[in-house]
Every structure is written in C-alpha cells, then in structure tokens.
Amino acid sequence: MRILLVEDNADLADAIVRRMRRDGHAVDWQSDGIAAASVLRYQSFDLIVLDIGLPRLNGLSLLAGLRERGDTTPVLMLTARDGIEDRVKALDVGADDYLGKPFDFREFEARCRVLLRRNQGRAAGVIQVGALAFDSAAHRVTLDGEAIDVPNREFRLLEILIGKLGQVVSKDEIGNGLFGFDDEAGPNAIELYVGRLRKRLAAAPLRILTVRGVGYMLEAAPPAETQADAEPLDA
Structure with a gap:
C-alpha cells in the first residue's frame, strides 16, 4: 500500500519509514505541511499519517483543506498533545483515527492496518x-x-x-x-x-x-x- 507520512521529527519519521517499508509498504515522507499539501494535489495515497504540529502549515489546516476538496483518504493523526480538545478537533476536522506520542509501534501498525482495510471496504484482516x-x-x-x-x-x-x-x-x-x-x-x-x-x-x-x-x-x-x-x- 502507498502511505504518505507527514512528520517533522526526523528520528521518528525515519523509524516509521523503515518499519513500514520492512512490511512491504511504499512510504513517502514530507517534513512540513506546505510540501505535503503540494504532493497531495497530484499524488494519491492509501493512507496518510499526519502530525498536528508541523512547520509552515499545521496538520489540522492541511487536513481541513484535504476534506474540503473532497479527498476521503484515511488519515491517522499523530500528536504530542494530550488534551481532549485537540483530539476532538482532529476528529471533527476529518481525521479517521488519532494516536498520541509517544506510542507503541505495535499499536501504530494495528491502527494503520485497520484504516487500510477500511479503505478497501474490508472489516476483517x-x-x-x-x-x-x-x-x-x-x-x-x-x-x-x-x-x-x-x-x-x-x-x-x-x-x-x-x-x-x-x-x-x-x-x-x-x-x-x-x-x-x-x-x-x-x-x-x-x-x-x-x-x-x-x-x-x-x-x-x-x-x-x-x-x-x-x-x-x-x-x-x-x-x-x-x-x-x-x-x-x-x-
């Protein structure tokens, strides 16, 4: 599956990219919101893993623009923020799931699998x-x-x-x-x-x-x- 990772923490991004590529996924990485928004205007993905706290354009604004264009690509939102308001806002803007940092990679991979299955219209693995x-x-x-x-x-x-x-x-x-x-x-x-x-x-x-x-x-x-x-x- 083709995944876009939008994360400004290079160490975390490298760990995610390595892990997902090891499982056979095609993964592209962008480190800021403007660059990611540009890519999403011409390239489709099966899943977007999106950090909220991004430079130049935050993840919530990027996601809002995506949904306004009618793009229904599943989005897993990542953030270091633990407040309930941030989680509610992310889901209201159009995120399909939400995962706070730090996280266990097993849970991260499981959530990605669920969203990828859902995108294919499958409930079971x-x-x-x-x-x-x-x-x-x-x-x-x-x-x-x-x-x-x-x-x-x-x-x-x-x-x-x-x-x-x-x-x-x-x-x-x-x-x-x-x-x-x-x-x-x-x-x-x-x-x-x-x-x-x-x-x-x-x-x-x-x-x-x-x-x-x-x-x-x-x-x-x-x-x-x-x-x-x-x-x-x-x-």
Missing part, C-alpha cells in the same frame, strides 16, 4: 478464497493451513489484487500502491512481480489474468485450473 487464506495482520498467506512464502513486495501486490477480487486493476493503480518516489522501478517491474506471484500461487485456487492494455485481474479458479491456464484477455 483475513480474506479466505477456498483453501487459501490471506492474513494482512499476521503478514501471512496459507494454503490448506500451510504457509506460502510470499516476500513483502509480492505480498502487497497480492493485497492489492485480492482486495479487488474479480475486478480489473490497472497497472497505474498497482504501481501507485507498490512504489514510492524513492523506489527504483523499471518499466517492467510490475510484470516481474506479477510473474513471481503467479509462481507462488501456482497451487492456489486463484489465478492472475492479464488484461491486455489495461492491467491484471485476480479471480477464483476451479480446483483443476492453475496459473498456467491464466491466458491474457483482450481489453
């Missing part, structure tokens, strides 16, 4: 397709109860596709969810990760179809079919 289970909280994929080794980037690709099971997902949407501004992604990067994921799901009741000129679609497959049967479709 586990998606079951036949004998395959995708568990976003445990970062685990199993088939008949046996774990499938799925590296971080491919795990996030599967998360994007399985969140829209049976729907075509464009290459632009996939690239936006997998890669941040600092990631080195060549023109064939998406095809590479799709190919790797297909091999890992070879025995699963799923297949990834290529929709020529558009993108990819993940669909449930009859037990007798495999990834080898995933013929390209014309748009």
Whole structure:
C-alpha cells in the first residue's frame, strides 16, 4: 500500500519509514505541511499519517483543506498533545483515527492496518478464497493451513489484487500502491512481480489474468485450473 507520512521529527519519521517499508509498504515522507499539501494535489495515497504540529502549515489546516476538496483518504493523526480538545478537533476536522506520542509501534501498525482495510471496504484482516487464506495482520498467506512464502513486495501486490477480487486493476493503480518516489522501478517491474506471484500461487485456487492494455485481474479458479491456464484477455 502507498502511505504518505507527514512528520517533522526526523528520528521518528525515519523509524516509521523503515518499519513500514520492512512490511512491504511504499512510504513517502514530507517534513512540513506546505510540501505535503503540494504532493497531495497530484499524488494519491492509501493512507496518510499526519502530525498536528508541523512547520509552515499545521496538520489540522492541511487536513481541513484535504476534506474540503473532497479527498476521503484515511488519515491517522499523530500528536504530542494530550488534551481532549485537540483530539476532538482532529476528529471533527476529518481525521479517521488519532494516536498520541509517544506510542507503541505495535499499536501504530494495528491502527494503520485497520484504516487500510477500511479503505478497501474490508472489516476483517483475513480474506479466505477456498483453501487459501490471506492474513494482512499476521503478514501471512496459507494454503490448506500451510504457509506460502510470499516476500513483502509480492505480498502487497497480492493485497492489492485480492482486495479487488474479480475486478480489473490497472497497472497505474498497482504501481501507485507498490512504489514510492524513492523506489527504483523499471518499466517492467510490475510484470516481474506479477510473474513471481503467479509462481507462488501456482497451487492456489486463484489465478492472475492479464488484461491486455489495461492491467491484471485476480479471480477464483476451479480446483483443476492453475496459473498456467491464466491466458491474457483482450481489453
């Protein structure tokens, strides 16, 4: 998933970026409100982690402008302020959740997962397709109860596709969810990760179809079919 972190504390920002990238998320970092507001005018994200006390433009003003434009991206508000008034104001302006500093990273990650699931229209952290289970909280994929080794980037690709099971997902949407501004992604990067994921799901009741000129679609497959049967479709 693609996450924007807006935090002026460099040490905290570095810790968050490292932790979220380790889990396979694409994370972009901005340290002041004006820069973040500029990025948000041309780039979409799956989640925004936003500090209130920012230089040049505070987080509440940035969020208010975001919501006024009709942007419904989930926002987790961070702040060192403990007052009830700050929490109420953040939620009233349009924050989806609120977390005070200092915080335990386990809680931070859990809150991020909830907002990302909500953004995909999912209430639960586990998606079951036949004998395959995708568990976003445990970062685990199993088939008949046996774990499938799925590296971080491919795990996030599967998360994007399985969140829209049976729907075509464009290459632009996939690239936006997998890669941040600092990631080195060549023109064939998406095809590479799709190919790797297909091999890992070879025995699963799923297949990834290529929709020529558009993108990819993940669909449930009859037990007798495999990834080898995933013929390209014309748009």
